[in-house]
Amino acid sequence: MNAPVRRLRADRVTLAHGGGGKAMRELIEDVFVSVFRPDGLEDQARLQAAALAEPGARLAFTTDGFVVDPVEFPGGDIGRIAVCGTVNDLVVGGARPLWLSAAFIIEEGCEVALLRRIAASMQAAAEEAGVAIVTGDTKVVGRGSADRVFVTTSGVGVIPAGRALAADRVRPGDVAIVNGVLGDHGAAILAARGDMALSTDVASDCQPLGALVEAVLAAAPGTRAARDATRGGLASALNEIAEAAGCGIVIDETALPLRTEVKGLCEILGLDPLYLANEGTLVLFAPEHEADAALAAMRSVPAGRDAVAIGRAVGDHPGRVVMQTVFGGRRIVDMLVGEQLPRIC
Amino acid sequence: MNAPVRRLRADRVTLAHGGGGKAMRELIEDVFVSVFRPDGLEDQARLQAAALAEPGARLAFTTDGFVVDPVEFPGGDIGRIAVCGTVNDLVVGGARPLWLSAAFIIEEGCEVALLRRIAASMQAAAEEAGVAIVTGDTKVVGRGSADRVFVTTSGVGVIPAGRALAADRVRPGDVAIVNGVLGDHGAAILAARGDMALSTDVASDCQPLGALVEAVLAAAPGTRAARDATRGGLASALNEIAEAAGCGIVIDETALPLRTEVKGLCEILGLDPLYLANEGTLVLFAPEHEADAALAAMRSVPAGRDAVAIGRAVGDHPGRVVMQTVFGGRRIVDMLVGEQLPRIC
Structure with a gap:
C-alpha cells in the first residue's frame, strides 16, 4: 500500500460506506485496517506457514456468525466473542489457530465509535490468542435490515501430525x-x-x-x-x-x-x-x-x-x-x- | 456421523432454529449438510492438500459478506453470488480455490424453501468452480433484525510457487x-x-x-x-x-x-x-x-x-x-x- 490511510470523518455509518467507493475505503482503512494491520490490501491474504508443510499436518477451517444482543456486555463484546468463538472452534479439534478473517454487516446509522471499540477488542483478543486478523469485508444495509452490527469470523489453523481429537x-x-x-x-x-x-x-x-x-x-x-x-x-x-x-x-x-x-x-x-x-x-x-x-x-x-x-x-x-x-x-x-x-x- | 440426517418439518425458520439444540441441528443437517456433504460434523473441517505442502506455495484466505436485495434475481441468487464472489477474490490473486465456508444469518420467518434453493444454488456454483463447501454456521435473529438471509463465505486456496499477481x-x-x-x-x-x-x-x-x-x-x-x-x-x-x-x-x-x-x-x-x-x-x-x-x-x-x-x-x-x-x-x-x-x- 503506497497511499496513507484514509481518515473517516463520519460519526455514523451511512449506505455510502457500503458502496465500494471512497467512503467504504475510508471506513475499512481507518476503522479496521489501521487496527488489524494486515499485510497488504489485496482482496485476499497471502500466507505462509512452515507448519502447514509438515508431513501429516492438516489444515483446520471453521466459521461462525455472531449476532449477540447486546453487542457490548460485561466481560466482552461481539468482537471479543467473534475472535474467541472461532479460535475455540479450532483449538477443540487440536488445531493451532493461525489466521482469522472478519466480515462485518453493519446497519445504517451504526455509531462509528462502536465499530472502533469492536475492532480494538478483536485485535486485543487476537493477540491474546496468538492469531492474526488477516482479511475482512464490510457491507452496509439500510436501517431496520440488521441490528447495529453482525460479525462473521472464519479461522484457519494447523493440526499437527498425529493429533486426532474427535x-x-x-x-x-x-x-x-x-x-x-x-x-x-x-x-x-x-x-x-x-x-x-x-x-x-x-x-x-x-x-x-x-x-x-x-x-x-x-x-x-x-x-x-x-x-x-x-x-x-x-x-x-x-x-x-x-x-x-x-x-x-x-x-x-x-x-x-x-x-x-x-x-x-x-x-x-x-x-x-x-x-x-x-x-x-x-x-x-x-x-x-x-x-x-x-x-x-x-x-x-x-x-x-x-x-x-x-x-x-x-x-x-x-x-x-x-x-x-x-x-x-x-x-x-x-x-x-x-x-x-x-x-x- | 452415526445418526441419520434429521428432517426439518417447519416451513419457516423460528428463533428455536438458532438455539443450539435439536431444531438447529435439524435445520443444519437437512437444509445445508445434506446438500454440501462435508466430511464429518465436527465444528471445523480438517483438510489435506498436497499443493499446500509444495515448496514456495502460499495459502490464500479471503472473506465476503453478501446482503444482496432481492436475494433471487435473473442470473443468480445470494447463494451463487456468495460462492462466485469469494472464489473470484481468490483467483484474481492467482490462487487455486479449494475450500469455502458458509455462515448464514437468517431472519425469523424466512421460508425454509428459500434456504433450500440457496443451498442448492451454492452447491451447483461450488461444483462449477471446483471447490467444496466444507464448514458452516447458522444464526437466527428476530423479525426486523435482518432481511430474510445474509450469507458470509470465506475461501481458502493455494497460490502455487512463482505466482505473484498483485x-x-x-x-x-x-x-x-x-x-x-x-x-x-x-x-x-x-x-x-x-x-x-x-x-x-x-x-x-x-x-x-x-x-x-x-x-x-x-x-x-x-x-x-x-x-x-x-x-x-x-x-x-x-x-x-x-x-x-x-x-x-x-x-x-x-x-x-x-x-x-x-x-x-x-x-x-x-x-x-x-x-x-x-x-x-x-x-x-x-x-x-x-x-x-x-x-x-x-x-x-x-x-x-x-x-x-x-x-x-x-x-x-x-x-x-x-x-x-x-x-x-x-x-x-x-x-x-x-x-x-x-x-x-
Missing part, C-alpha cells in the same frame, strides 16, 4: 472434565439485556482456549475429544459427543461447577444451567489413566483454574446423557429443545 | 483487458428490484473465474495483476490498481464492452456503467508482449468469449484513471464517491 473417539471409561464454571456467558447476557431487572456481577467467560488445550495435549496426549460448550450449553455438547461416539455419558450433578449467582439466577428464572451458553468453557474426554494428568495440566493455566471432572463415558444407554442428581436419582439430559435465549452469541 | 506490479505500457461486458450484474439487480418499473432481459454475470485465470496464466505467465470489478465497478477496480502501482491508467471509451440494454438503462437513469457492479467480470494487466496471448487465452474459455483490451497503464498522472471519450476528449474516472446502488452484492 467426538467419535470417546470410549466407555473416559473421564469428562470441564475447565471452569458453567453458564457465565448466558447469565451475563441475560442480565445485560436488562429486561429481567436483574442485577448481577457475573461477566461472560469469553476467552481463547488455545493455551489450555496445548497444555492438556502435552500432559495427556491420549485425550480423545474436546468440545466448547457454547450455544445449547454443556448439555448439547455432551449429547453431540454421546451421539458421535455411540456411547452413553453419566455426569454427577454435585460435581458441576456453578457460581452461586448463576445458580440463583437459574432458580429465579426456571432455567437449567446445563443449557446456558459459555464462550470460554469446554468439556474434554481423557482416557482414565490420563485423566489426572489432564486435570492437573488444565489447572496449571489461567483458563483452567477451576477445572474439575464431572462424569464419564459409559457403555450403557448409547447416545444418551444421564445425570446423577443431588437427590440420588437419575434424569436424562436431552439436547436443548427449542430456544433458551435468542442471540446469545 | 496490483502493485503493474507497469507503464501494460495492457488492460476485461473478460466481458460491463455492468450486467448491477443492471439485473436494479431491474429486479422493480421500483424503477424497468423491464429488461439482462441477467447477472455472476460466474466463477478460475478457469479463465488459469488459461491466462498458462498463456501469459507474465500477467501482472487481476481484479474483479464488483462493488464500485470497473472504475473502482482501476483506481485501486493505479493507486497501488503508482502509475496512471488510460482507458478508451469506444473499447468498453457494453450491452445495448445496459447502455440504455444507464442513459435513462443517469448512471455511469463504469460504476455498475459485476460479479463475473475482471480486469487484468498483461505486459505488452504478452497481451495478445492473454486475450486469446481469455477468448478460449466461456467466461472470456467477449474479452477485449480497453486501455493501458501509463507513466503520466500516477494514481489517476483517465478515459479517452467517444468525442475525443479526456475525463478523469474517479473512484465511486458515495453510493450508487445499496445492497448490490
Whole structure:
C-alpha cells in the first residue's frame, strides 16, 4: 500500500460506506485496517506457514456468525466473542489457530465509535490468542435490515501430525472434565439485556482456549475429544459427543461447577444451567489413566483454574446423557429443545 | 456421523432454529449438510492438500459478506453470488480455490424453501468452480433484525510457487483487458428490484473465474495483476490498481464492452456503467508482449468469449484513471464517491 490511510470523518455509518467507493475505503482503512494491520490490501491474504508443510499436518477451517444482543456486555463484546468463538472452534479439534478473517454487516446509522471499540477488542483478543486478523469485508444495509452490527469470523489453523481429537473417539471409561464454571456467558447476557431487572456481577467467560488445550495435549496426549460448550450449553455438547461416539455419558450433578449467582439466577428464572451458553468453557474426554494428568495440566493455566471432572463415558444407554442428581436419582439430559435465549452469541 | 440426517418439518425458520439444540441441528443437517456433504460434523473441517505442502506455495484466505436485495434475481441468487464472489477474490490473486465456508444469518420467518434453493444454488456454483463447501454456521435473529438471509463465505486456496499477481506490479505500457461486458450484474439487480418499473432481459454475470485465470496464466505467465470489478465497478477496480502501482491508467471509451440494454438503462437513469457492479467480470494487466496471448487465452474459455483490451497503464498522472471519450476528449474516472446502488452484492 503506497497511499496513507484514509481518515473517516463520519460519526455514523451511512449506505455510502457500503458502496465500494471512497467512503467504504475510508471506513475499512481507518476503522479496521489501521487496527488489524494486515499485510497488504489485496482482496485476499497471502500466507505462509512452515507448519502447514509438515508431513501429516492438516489444515483446520471453521466459521461462525455472531449476532449477540447486546453487542457490548460485561466481560466482552461481539468482537471479543467473534475472535474467541472461532479460535475455540479450532483449538477443540487440536488445531493451532493461525489466521482469522472478519466480515462485518453493519446497519445504517451504526455509531462509528462502536465499530472502533469492536475492532480494538478483536485485535486485543487476537493477540491474546496468538492469531492474526488477516482479511475482512464490510457491507452496509439500510436501517431496520440488521441490528447495529453482525460479525462473521472464519479461522484457519494447523493440526499437527498425529493429533486426532474427535467426538467419535470417546470410549466407555473416559473421564469428562470441564475447565471452569458453567453458564457465565448466558447469565451475563441475560442480565445485560436488562429486561429481567436483574442485577448481577457475573461477566461472560469469553476467552481463547488455545493455551489450555496445548497444555492438556502435552500432559495427556491420549485425550480423545474436546468440545466448547457454547450455544445449547454443556448439555448439547455432551449429547453431540454421546451421539458421535455411540456411547452413553453419566455426569454427577454435585460435581458441576456453578457460581452461586448463576445458580440463583437459574432458580429465579426456571432455567437449567446445563443449557446456558459459555464462550470460554469446554468439556474434554481423557482416557482414565490420563485423566489426572489432564486435570492437573488444565489447572496449571489461567483458563483452567477451576477445572474439575464431572462424569464419564459409559457403555450403557448409547447416545444418551444421564445425570446423577443431588437427590440420588437419575434424569436424562436431552439436547436443548427449542430456544433458551435468542442471540446469545 | 452415526445418526441419520434429521428432517426439518417447519416451513419457516423460528428463533428455536438458532438455539443450539435439536431444531438447529435439524435445520443444519437437512437444509445445508445434506446438500454440501462435508466430511464429518465436527465444528471445523480438517483438510489435506498436497499443493499446500509444495515448496514456495502460499495459502490464500479471503472473506465476503453478501446482503444482496432481492436475494433471487435473473442470473443468480445470494447463494451463487456468495460462492462466485469469494472464489473470484481468490483467483484474481492467482490462487487455486479449494475450500469455502458458509455462515448464514437468517431472519425469523424466512421460508425454509428459500434456504433450500440457496443451498442448492451454492452447491451447483461450488461444483462449477471446483471447490467444496466444507464448514458452516447458522444464526437466527428476530423479525426486523435482518432481511430474510445474509450469507458470509470465506475461501481458502493455494497460490502455487512463482505466482505473484498483485496490483502493485503493474507497469507503464501494460495492457488492460476485461473478460466481458460491463455492468450486467448491477443492471439485473436494479431491474429486479422493480421500483424503477424497468423491464429488461439482462441477467447477472455472476460466474466463477478460475478457469479463465488459469488459461491466462498458462498463456501469459507474465500477467501482472487481476481484479474483479464488483462493488464500485470497473472504475473502482482501476483506481485501486493505479493507486497501488503508482502509475496512471488510460482507458478508451469506444473499447468498453457494453450491452445495448445496459447502455440504455444507464442513459435513462443517469448512471455511469463504469460504476455498475459485476460479479463475473475482471480486469487484468498483461505486459505488452504478452497481451495478445492473454486475450486469446481469455477468448478460449466461456467466461472470456467477449474479452477485449480497453486501455493501458501509463507513466503520466500516477494514481489517476483517465478515459479517452467517444468525442475525443479526456475525463478523469474517479473512484465511486458515495453510493450508487445499496445492497448490490
